[in-house]
Amino acid sequence: MQELKQYWVAQALEKDLGYPGDPDSVMSFKKVIDLDEREAFPEQEIDWLYNWKLQHYYIPTNCGGEFTSFEEFVAFVRVLSRRDQTTGIAFTTLFWSFLTWMAGTESQKEHLAKFIKDNHGAMCLGYSEKEHGSDLVGGSLTATKVPGGYLLNGEKWPINRATISGISYILAKTDPEGGGRCLSLFMVDKREINPDNYYNLPKILTHGIRGSDMSGIGFKDCFIPDWMLLGEEGAGLELALKGFQITRTLCAAFSQGAADTALRTTLNFALNRRIYEKTVFALPQPRKVLADAFLDILICDCETIGAARAFHVIPEQFSVLGAVVKYFVTSKLETMINDVSAVLGARFYMREEHDWGIFQKALRDNAIISVFDGSTVVNLHALILQFRQLAKYRGRRKLKTIEALKSRLELIFSLEKPVPTFEPKKLEIFGRGADDALQGLEIGIQKLEDLKNNPELDEKILYQLISLSNIVLEELNAQDHLIANSKFEYGHDQSPELFEIAKKYCTLHAASCCLHMWLYNRKILGDFFAKGEWLVLSLHRLLRTLRPLPYFISEVYLENVAQELVKLYREEKLFSIVPFQLAKKQTQEDKTDGTTSELQLQA
Template sequence: MTDLSTLLRGAAFDPATLAKLDEAEEFPADACAALDDFGLPGYYVPAEHGGVLRGFDEVATLLREVAGRDLTVAVAHGKTYLGAVATWIAGEPAAAARLGERIRAGAVVSCALTERAHGSDLLGGEVTARPAGDGWTLDGEKWLINNATRAELVTVLAKTDPAGGPRGFTLFLLDKNRLEPGALTPSPKVPTYGVRGADISGIVLRDARVGADAVIGPVGHGIEIILKALHITRTACVAMSLGAGDHALELAGAFARETVVDGRPLADRPAIQRVLADAAAALDLASAAATVAVRAITGLPRELSVHSAVAKAFVPAQVDDLIARLTVALGPYGLLGADFRHGAFAKLERDARIIGIFDGSSLVNRNSLIDQFRRLSRAWRKGEWNVSGLAEVTTPDAAPSPFRPGALSLVTDGNSVLTALPGAARAMTASDRLTGLVDRVVAATTGVHEEMAALTIRPHAVPPAAFELAERYELCYAAAAGIHLWLHEPRPAGETRLVALLERALTGVGAR
């Protein structure tokens, strides 16, 4: 089988072809078909359900590589992974096996949560499901859904209790081929600023009859299941964001090397070198946070509510910022469609912004983190952490534990990555410069936790200072992740990249 890197250099991924599709707002069908032929759908299915996925960092690595070539393709193809996760968490084993077989055969799966009038307010959803004989009847509209039109199967969140509330919603897996004609109508594609070729549309359900076997998990547990599923899908989103960062750095570096002004490549100019070095440090910082978060799915599942929220808030924001900084290196040429590499930089600048919105915006994820401030500050004071779980998520090539959906929780009792940081600092054997930076990270992290413990938050009145504190917590997390990963390398790499990573984090925290 052709390896993925070779496939991504093939005709289906030709930059000029993808640029034309983007301009015409056409779906990248050939590229998605090539990924099907490669076998990528098998990595969306856990091994226990017939696929080849054993560690979630596998699928994250593959999606990052695809996004590093074209983010629209990654978003379009990767949605099947996102659409199926609820079944992996709560579906009956037989239903999960059937879905796994369909996905491996090329079926596209979507996830319909949001609605036109309610956005990401899941408890405000108005799509209803009423008992009907031995099944259910669904009515209403889901909107702004990735692959809503192209998908064969759709995971739908619907209100099953007229009173609504946390136990008033249920998840259903709808198979379009089993619905009566007219029961599901796709709504028109929505023109978008980025990922222009993706199928961002919706579905309208009218007396859509489904059997009892369409229900995912217990009736009334839809909100709980989907929130746990989002903890997992957010790590796939950040992998795609990292791919955009890889692509941006690659394009900007090539532009700087190839562009000669006054007889000198731009890459030889100190100002451009600083921009590129800062972007590389930002990408390393984001990658450290993402690496630990995705491994936490199996290694630290009880803590995943904090790891996923931090990664989803932090990584896309870092990538958006580094792309903005790299625009300085390219100047106007990077944003001209007919110029550098078929306008690829301008395209990814538009595309990357959508990742920060998928599966909960930075604001939503920071609010989730703020809700857990007291628990996290108490855990910090206790100084206890999951030793084996932390070793798994920070050790390269460590075998992942079996996926345990039952261990997932909506809130956490701690964050091992940060609680173990003082001990990691004491174990550090390095230059005075590096150990000094690590000590400053510990001091900054201590200060952040003290502020978290002292912060008073009234219900429905989160102060702006709490969101700023959450951002600093994210930076401490990313820095700590970088330190742990460096310490657990069999033969630690040189200090230069870790120094740059920590300096960037400390600058963001405002530590002196």
């Protein structure tokens, strides 16, 4: 497999964090379980990450940081989250800094970069309110203009890191008349406001991520200077929605990390637990459940990695892509973790015993990912509002636009191609009907046709890929017809039928991403990826949720997927289409050698 530069940071971080099964490693399962039991904030773990200078990778290079690629970003967040979502989420609230990189003045960017790099600064996002939930325009917190600044009044709740942070992004009503331009966004530096005029709300007891600082913040005639306003007055809602396009997509990395751990710890159990004179893994049903879970991870990889790269190529399409990824990946992996719990049996429910009880923590922690930064319903609704434009755009494609689409698809999905610099100012509230992954489906099918008679490919596998891809196209065309004839009105009162159509759209989108990812990377991601059996099974698995298809398409393919899963587990590599090396379990001899080396250095 070809080594990819964009995964170097994740691999270095993974190595330095150490094997999570070692109780003495930085973010070991034992340590994070202990913190969770005490509902304690992971202060030492976060300090370690700051000292490692991971915060630099949240700051773009043109602002003095190291961030260059969302693909790189997703990979290292996955490394954090496979150990502990509480720590991963608490540290990655730094991704709200993209609001400033997107809309801030040069002075604001400089202020924030210094705060993050030199002061180990953290931040929170104050959008939601207890009485209004996700209805941002209906919020009650106000910012009243006064000479030199604004007076804030009101509360934001529930907010992650509301208390343990130095900067709060506060969405406030600056126009009491309401409407789309009634909100403004402020970057409130708590070090520079009067502590008598703001207060923190108590920590909330939660089902998962129990050590997180889930609390709130309130203001009472709190003066903030003009320079804390981000963008123009009245632009708050637009900035908030564009910020969500970034963070909703990146939330997928949290779920991917949890999914890796849930599958890995369950596979560990299945390979070592003997029942009926066999290992659990040798039994057909548990074996299929685990192989299917691995396929779900690969499917979600294609969706997430493709989207991460697409930020750099087609940022204007993320009103669609962000919603698709946030809904599909987080809900798919949430279901996957629930599915594999059946293999663990009673142990999935235990807060100790197998691997310190890490499975039940991953299960609980991951349940929140599909909810925050826009729930499944919110994201499906965001898609519904763009259905008409998406269907119309597909029907208007011309040769000239198709040629440009081919070039973009290669840049998005070919992992060996460098991506352009991310330009956040190109984010759009509405994508105007463009969605390259699905609108390029026929291009992918033609590429499959062009591979006929290629001696490197199994003829049967290629035939199955062509057949399944054409079913994806049939379903997409049928969906366009459904959309064109559906009863549709803008607003919140959409029919249940439209929500089902939106779910189907996400499934077809994932299938298309899998196809593109294979076509552009089959020569660089290793033999298992190149052979394409996993892709046949993945397309079949996705399409079975949309129309009746045979339960099995190939037991041989499934067995080969199961063997690849075990191979990656034995080699301690990430369950991924880019299976990089994970931190290895140290033997007692390794530990002794390490201690001896340290003593020699000290001497």
